[in-house]
Amino acid sequence: MYKTISLLWVRLLMSLIFLFGEVHVSAFLGITWGRSSAQTFVPSMVVDLLLQNGISDMRIFQPSLNVLDAFANTDIAITITLQPNYLANVKEQKHIDNFLYERVKSYVDKGVKFRYVYVGNEPFLKVTTSKKRVNADVHFLNMTRYALDSFNFPDIKVTTPHFTDCLLNVTKPSEGDFREDIKEKMIEMIDYIDKTGGPFVLNIFPIYTVSRYGFDVEFSFFDNKSKFKIVDGNNIYKNVFTFLYDTLVSALTKAGYGQMEIVIGQIGWPTDGYMSASEENAERFYRGLFQYMAKKKGTPLRPNRDISMYVISLTDENTNSLESGAYMRHWGIYKLDGKPKYKIDFTMQDRETKPTAARGIVKMPKRWCVFDGKTDHNKTLVVQDYEYACDDSDCSAFGAGASCDNLSFVQQVSYAYNMRYQMENQNQQKCNLIGAMLTTVNPSTPNCDFPIEILTAEFVDGGSLLTKRF
Structure with missing residues (x-):
């Protein structure tokens, strides 16, 4: 009997809650x-x-x-x-x-x-x-x-x-x-x-x-x-x-x-x-x-x-x-090498901690494609290749207030060349640009990182019906 009364009260309470719209999903x-x-x-x-x-x-x-x-x-x-x-x-x-x-x-x-x-x-x-x-x-x-x-x-x-x-x-x-x-x-x-x-x-x-x-x-x-x-x-x-x-x-x-x-x-x-x-x-x-x-x-x-x-x-x-x-x-909490950029606590306990680093990331070899900086190159052609490399990769770190906004002309061209080279999995043909050369010396500056890409087996498409398994 007590179980029946309790059940009735529970049902009545749930009905009232529903009626007055006070149910909130966690x-x-x-x-x-x-x-x-x-x-x-x-x-x-x-x-x-x-x-x-x-x-x-x-x-x-x-x-x-x-x-x-x-x-x-x-x-x-x-x-x-x-x-x-x-x-x-x-x-x-x-x-x-x-x-x-x-x-x-x-x-x-x-x-x-x-x-x-x-x-x-x-x-x-x-x-x-x-x-x-x-x-x-x-x-x-x-x-x-x-x-x-x-x-x-x-x-x-x-x-x-x-x-x-x-x-x-x-x-x-x-x-x-x-x-x-x-x-x-x-x-x-x-x-x-x-x-x-x-x-x-x-x-x-x-x-x-x-x-x-x-x-x-x-x-x-x-x-x-x-x-x-x-x-x-x-x-x-x-x-x-x-x-x-x-x-x-x-x-x-x-x-x-x-x-x-x-x-x-x-x-x-x-x-x-x-x-x-x-x-x-x-x-x-x-x-x-x-x-x-x-x-x-x-x-x-x-x-x-x-x-x-x-x-x-x-x-x-x-x-x-x-x-x-x-x-x-640049919204990422993680860099593409699997390392967290800053402290953030998803438990919302305000802990001074960085998220766990990703495991299993494999970086490409420590090689960069850079501009040799020689003055005997046709500058117009260099600029054309620089713009082409940016269009074909990612130069979003340039611009006012960005991390690479204070690079010299040579460094800017190097950055663009390198991004194209890295984003194509260090394909040497992608370094075939005016004045381009490969180096094992990291060209990064204190504020501007010249990244090395990671190995990946993941293929991502944009949801086109041309690709059936998207």
Whole structure:
């Protein structure tokens, strides 16, 4: 009898909780793994890093079969993306069905745990100069939800990540709203995602936001050392994260979805390629962010909330797009040689420790391709080869405020030559440039590292239907 009464009370309590909307899924701290790089970590190595550092979630951009295989029976929750170039080839429901059968259903059966399927990526992005791509809309969201339901996966949620420029450029969070040119489509998308139980996913790049809004760079950090702050009625904002989060809350509230769950899809700090992009500032940013998250303070408009997020990114991506800035290639917490760049504690206990180094990394031989600096070369031809080498590799460490912005002309050419040589696995033919020579003497400077690439057996594609096993 007592068991029956207790069971009735439990059911009544659960009914009340559901009725008043007080059920909150436990927050998580995950990390993204983008593989737009000449060389990448092998998937088993990545799984080891996540387990050793206590990271529970990962977003992968290219759901390759060998990557998914590595996460079987690990209890690491995976988020995958149906990329725009994949969606461009989707004509019928069976295309989504077949994809999710192969990439989700088959791997759930193998013990892979999935959290979200992102459909498209930042569909209303304003800053890109690329040709318009087929991206997410309610049609593709519905097809994806239908497929997952047909496989009986109601707990795998469907949503689409958005960049902060989907919001108006406001001076106070209470003014927050979605851009007028996208509002109708955005609200249609939000309505569908909310009704099917998915969260609103927002990607935040603080280093971009402070530049776009003209804020003091100190506003990026939780230990803001400036007097810059934003006063909005009774609410005071001393960092860009709470400012943007509550701007989104205001926008959702005005659209009629004030209680919709919010997940931060990407947030972090780059270590090169831009003013203030450094390892020291990245460590400072993450330390402040994690201290803040551990306190579960929420924001002025959503106090006492535990916020889920993915930090960006596991490694640098030296072939990533430069459309938004050179720093887009330098989000990595790890260098491509497997060494962590700075101290960061994913347990959010504020320990003074670096993450575990990757095991099994094998560097190429200590050889560099450099410019000999002789003055009898035709300088016009040297400059042409220098520009060609940069275009064919990665010179994102150049530019104002970047680590290699003070190199001499000879050093700049050497850096470009070497990057092309290294990113092609030290192929000697790639060093066949005006004045180029191979050397075993490290040409690095105190501030500018001339890297040696790593050996890799991993092949990464971009999700094209031309490659069937992507």
